[in-house]
Amino acid sequence: MLAPSRILRTTPARAGGGRDRDDLVDQAEDMIAEGSRSFATASRLFPEAVREQCWLLYAWCRRCDDLADDQELGGALGPEEGADRRIRSIRLLTERAFEGLPTADPAFDAIGLLAREVGITPDMTDDVIQGFELDADGWRPRTEADLARYCYHVAGAVGVMMAIVMGVSKDDSDTLDRACDLGFAFQLANIARDLKEDDAADRCYLPVEWMVEQDIEPGQLLKPHHRQELAELAKRLIDRMDQHLAMARLGAAKLPFRSRWAVLAAARIYGAIGHKVVARGIHAWDSRTTIPGFEKLRHVAAAWWEALRNKPDPVETPPEWNRGDILIDVRMRGPIPDPPMEPLPEEEPSDRYD
Incomplete structure (x- = not known):
């Protein structure tokens, strides 16, 4: 017989569902170790409590990205069909996690705990x-302002949460x-490095006007x-990356030593990725640009001295876009509609296309 409704119990709300x-932290550590070696390296420099919370945040971000793109730990993108439904699932699971209810997914339980x-x-x-x-809608930036807003959503906002964790x-x-500037810088480096992979997935984050x-x-x-x-556009991205990195260093100076060291190590590693893309020029997309382990260790050591010295250089040219302007734009305008794309005139075919 069915139990009378008067004795049914609601699911209790508890942190992490x-x-x-310890189980959530262990699973999050496995995710960051496999999903991002650069972040995993830098995260080891945090104090234990901050390090574990950093992993919990990464687990949620990684899982959301994988669900949105129907992929596994940043692997090959799945079909676009069903993207709207997957985004709704992300929202519902995240809301449930904030309520302290179990989600059946440790990455979402992790954000609830965090x-x-x-x-x-x-x-x-x-x-x-x-x-x-924005990605699910096939949105593409038309202007630099659009690019800045995209970078805020996918990386700058994560940087803000990381600051709260610290x-x-x-x-x-x-x-x-x-x-937020640090997140911007990371995303600009990612865009420059991944132009080929994004193009293969029919995505482009270079502004149409560029x-x-x-x-x-x-x-x-x-x-x-x-x-x-393409090499010139990549340099344009990395020039902006450098501006945001310079601003991020000013903020890092206010952090405790271990957190400052970790942030500066990540900044150096991602900055190196961006500059390596520029140095490779037209060959930057013949293969994926990476930073080998021994170079990462060198950047970690240099970051230790930079964190100890703690005297960031003054910023001569601040970036055009900042978190305050973007937040005003986000709150005022809401979602950005996909702008109409006017085709450029067709050129006569030539052997340059070979």
Whole structure:
């Protein structure tokens, strides 16, 4: 017989959905070790408590990215069909995690646990989820402002949450802005490095106006005759990366030594990726640009001295876009509609297309 409704019990709300904290941390550590060697290296420099919370945050971000793109730990992208449904699942699971209810997914239980421990808010996670929505909609940036907003959603907002994990107050807007700058820098390096992979997935994060300036025809971005223009656009991205990294160093100066060391190590490693893309020029996309282990160790050692000295250089040219301007734009405009893409005039075929 069915039990009378008066004796049914609701699911109790508990941090992490009731999962054992050590189990969640262990699974998160496995995810970051396999999903991002650069972040895994830098995270080892944090104090133990911050390191574990960093892994919990990474696990949620990685799992959301995998669900949105129907992939596994950043592997090959799955079919686009069903993307809207997958985004809805991300939202529902994240909401359930914040309520302290079990989600049947340790990565989402991890963000629920982290929210209880450090005060991550639904608004913070929602900013990140909006980035997944843009990709699911096939959105592409038309202007530099659009590129900045995309970078905020997919990386800058994560940087803000990382700052909260490191103990930065939600009222310390300046330091949170600098954490956002670090996320910007990472994403700009990623975009420059992954132009080939993104093109294969029919994605492009270079502003349309940049490609119009370079006379790059729609669908021709990775063609051999445009490699020089592509290298110039990559340098443009990395120049902006350097501006954001310089600002991020100002914020890192306010962090405790271990956290400062970890942040500066990550900044050096991702900065090295960006500059290696530029140095490879037209060959940057013949193979994936990586930083070998011994170079990462060298950057970690250099970051130790930089963190100990703790005298960041003054910023001569601050980046054009900052967290404050973007947040105003995000709150005022809401989701960005996909702009109409006007095709460029067709050129006569030539042997440059070979």
